[in-house]
Amino acid sequence: MEITIDKNSGYCFGVEFAIKMAEDEMETSDKLYCLGDIVHNDMEVKRLSAKGLEVIDREALRELSNCKVLIRAHGEPPETYKTAIENNIELIDASCPVVLKLQHRVKTSFDKMQREDGQIVIYGKKGHAEVIGLTGQTLEKAIVVMEDKDLDKIDFEKPVTLFSQTTKSTKGFYSLKEKIEQRILAAKGSLEEVDFTANDSICRQVSNREPQLNRFSKENDIIIFVSGKKSSNGRALYEVCKSQNDRSYFVENEDEIDPNWFKSNDRVGICGATSTPMWLMEQVKDFLTAMASDKAVV
Template sequence: MKIKLAKSYGFCFGVKRAIEIAEKSNGAVTYGELIHNPLEIKRLKNDYNVGYVENLEEIDTPKIIIRTHGITKDDRKKLESQGKELIDATCPFVTKPQEIVKEMSQKGYDIILFGDINHPEVKGVKSYSQNQNRTFVVLNASELKNIKLKEKIAVIAQTTRKVSEFLKIVDFLIENHKEVRVFNTICNATFENQDAVKILAKEADVMIIIGGKNSSNTKQLYLIAKENCNDSYLIENEDELKLEWFRNKNLCGVSAGASTPEWLIQNIIKKIKQIKDDDE
């Protein structure tokens, strides 16, 4: 069985930058997980003493790393008022939609934010709106039918969402409203990784997608792989691999989410090879 990596996969610019910041932080604490990959979070804790907390009340250190997904405007103000030293690892591609939401809401536009309302990035972006009641988070175009919108609308996307679904939302808005400002805030790495996994999944007869199961961009890669290759699996580590996935398969495609480190990808490829060797 041949193993083939997607043309584009793994760590994106924002994640690489955040990890470098964390490694140089001299044991600071992250408010929320720095990235959505539990094994990389564990490595940072073990090798660089970078911990994380989920609640502001738990923070008892002077230096705080702001995670790649960003934090809400109110949480930032609270930390600043406490005199904390903020080390900002927010991905620049996340900072941009924050700025857009702030500007367009100030200009009186209704905001449509395509994304998961429970995701930290989306919570942070939404918090920058000057009018929370006129900022709507949706996951698909059908949800828009139940929202009474003004004629001036700005639409943006969570940076890791599926491009095709964003276009459906944009099409619906343009068909039904006079003025729609579209801001494509899906990052380039997401575009490239999604295109690459789609191409590879059409060629492969089994696909392995590696990444945190709480990672939005990894989930999107898995869904795209599954659409094009029925035998597609999402795993976080090599222990989840199963022999039966690879029986009678000729080509195993591998891709990974933007928060997945190269060392983990190589460990899993090594384990896949070992599983096949042991089975033969």
């Protein structure tokens, strides 16, 4: 059995940066809080918890004072920074630079839309940490759209400016863009430049993984996709693998692997989400190597 880890899988820059900041800070601090799971992977959260990183929610943040709190890569709304100042909390800001740039663009566009009686629309998952940070730039007035039914929230008689959560599907974004254009055309009878602005704000480090995984899935007989169950990016990328290779399996760790999935001459590909640590994929590879050597695969 030949086993290969996809070299393009694993942490994106933003997640890797946040985890490095957390580990560096915990070397010198007795206590470090993190506002939400630092990454959507329970295995990594447990590893960092053992080092002293305590996960809190926004309600708990309001009760803290005189301490250090890490802001993860997803970014935070202005309210979080205000609370930190009021409670004398030192923020260790690990917001991804791509997300920070997008927050600024959304805020600037929102101010413009306010003057023009327009709307900010965000293609993303309502309640997702990054989306909360983005809607916070708009005084919570942004319209979050994920499915076709969400389009009914938009007033197509008014100007629309569209952005995307950085980790969403490029295909999904452009499909949504086309549907909004069609709705505006139906409502107004024409589509002028002032009516609609679409900003493809998807992180290319994330979106480029789709064509890479397409190739990787075809090159192997069986795919083991390693990801936390909370990761929306993981679910989306797994579906990419599944579309190219029916023998694709989603696992959180090696405990969920069934030896009956494999044949002795299989080429096995291991890959994962932007929130999947490389050490976990290597752990899965070690498990499969040991399984094959024990002749558990027939």
